[in-house]
Amino acid sequence: MENLHKFEHQAAGHEGTLTDEDEYLFFKPVLKQEIDFYSNLNNQLAGSVDDNELSLKDWIPKYIGLLTENDTTGLKKENINYVVLENLLRGFRKPNIMDIKLGKILYDEQTVTLGKKERLIKxxxxxxxxxxxxxxxGMRVYNYSTELDHSYMELDEDTNYITINKFYGRSRTIDNIDEAIDLFFSMSNLDEKIKHKLAANFLSRLQLLYNTLLDSEVRMYSSSLLFIYETDQSRWEFLDYQDDIIPDDIEDEILDEDETTYCKTLSRLNLIDFAHSRFTPGEGPDENVLVGIENLIRIFEKEKNCNK
Ligand SMILES: Nc1ncnc2c1ncn2[C@@H]1O[C@H](COP(=O)(O)OP(=O)(O)OP(=O)(O)O)[C@@H](O)[C@H]1O
Ligand SMILES: [Mg+2]
Structure with missing residues (x-):
């Protein structure tokens, strides 16, 4: 534990996450449901029936294992469990990050308490x-001045990163959500050509993810999509603008010295946050999550047509 430090690059969520010295890994304090979700995911057969199709696992950060911090002080009276995950930002130099929470229903009927249910419905x-x-x-974007209301953002002067808080997202409406998504992609000094390519690549990923979720029998309440892209133009040039839609399988490389896969990544889309997720074999796909992805696809398609 003493080799770990605070993870600085969260777009949203609670404090308490950690990373290692090389920042290869992401440690998140979790409760039992999230541990169960990750271990069940790992126990599933690798890949889907059709090898050309992406499985749910392909969209989720690699699960390395569980770390328990013993309460040696005796003060807290309990141990803290961390899931140890692949750090999705590995390989990026100046990533912009956006966290989008999925679903109309934000709670799991089977586990929610009454007070919490009412709050989440509201x-x-x-x-x-x-x-x-x-x-x-939330969003975390590198060194970019925006006209946003100051109550929505905070500048970290050490890193020049701006965090756009949850109140920004909460105040968006059906009439201005497209601009909010555009804002995320506009907040860099990258060439226009790259910006359009990014939006097109994320559209392809959303379509692929939609297909994966149609074949997955899970319920993921309050989980998120994490959008990440490189804002450092020199990395785009170095890699000849080759932004892979889906990174190669990095399972065996994760703790290797071989940095090739990570060095190739210029943007990515992942599912995160399974505190209220569970596998539901025989119950069909998660309509609650699919609706959100459908609407995102519509917005990205509109964006693409405008850029033609
Ligand atoms: N594997 C990962 N690698 C890098 N960053 C991550 C990873 N997982 C999550 N993050 C970052 O951390 C933030 C918070 O993560 P997450 O949503 O899992 O936690 P949370 O919302 O605090 O969770 P909970 O709902 O369990 O309280 C995300 O918005 C994202 O920016
Ligand atoms: Mg979250």
């Missing part, structure tokens, strides 16, 4: 979670 009704099945939870 959050959904008052935001694009309810109208579109997704909501921007």
């Amino acid at each position: 959050v959904s009704n008052d935001t694009t979670s309810g109208s579109l099945g997704f909501r921007i939870c």
Whole structure:
């Protein structure tokens, strides 16, 4: 534990996450449901029946294992469990990051407490979670001045990163959500050509993810899509603008010295946050999450048509 430090690059969510010295890994404090989700995912057969299709696992950060911090002080009276995951930002130099929470229904009927259920119903009704099945939870963008209201953002002067907080996403509506998504892609000094390519690549990924989720029997309440792209133009030039839609399988390389795969990544899309997720064999796909992805696909398609 003493070799770990605070993870600085969260787009949203709670504190308490950690990373190692090389920042290869991401440690998240979790409760039992999230541990169960990751271990069940690991126990599933690798890949789907059809090898050409992506499986759910391909969209989720690699799960390395579980780390338990013993409470040696006796003060907290309990141990903290961390899932140890691949750090999705590995290989990026100056990533821009956006967290979008999926679903109209933000709670799991089987586990939610009454007070929490009421609160989450209200959050959904008052935001694009309810109208579109997704909501921007936060963004973290590198060194870019925007006209946004100051109550929505905070500048970290040490790193020059701006964090756009949850109140920005909560105040978006069906009429201005497209601009909010555009904003995320516009907040860099990358060439226009790259910006359009990025939006097109994320559209392809969303379509592929939609197909994966149609074949997956899970319920993922309050999980998120994490969008990441490189804003350092020199990395795009170095890699000849070759932004892979899906990174190669990096399972065996994750702890290797071989950095090739990570060095090749210029943008990526992943599912994260399984605190309220579970496998539901025989119950069909997660309609609640699919609606949000459908609406995102529509917005990215519109964007693409505007750029033609
Ligand atoms: N594997 C990962 N690699 C890099 N960054 C990550 C990874 N997983 C999550 N993050 C970052 O951390 C943030 C918070 O993660 P997550 O959503 O899992 O936690 P949370 O919302 O605090 O969780 P919970 O709902 O369990 O309280 C995300 O918005 C994202 O920016
Ligand atoms: Mg989250």
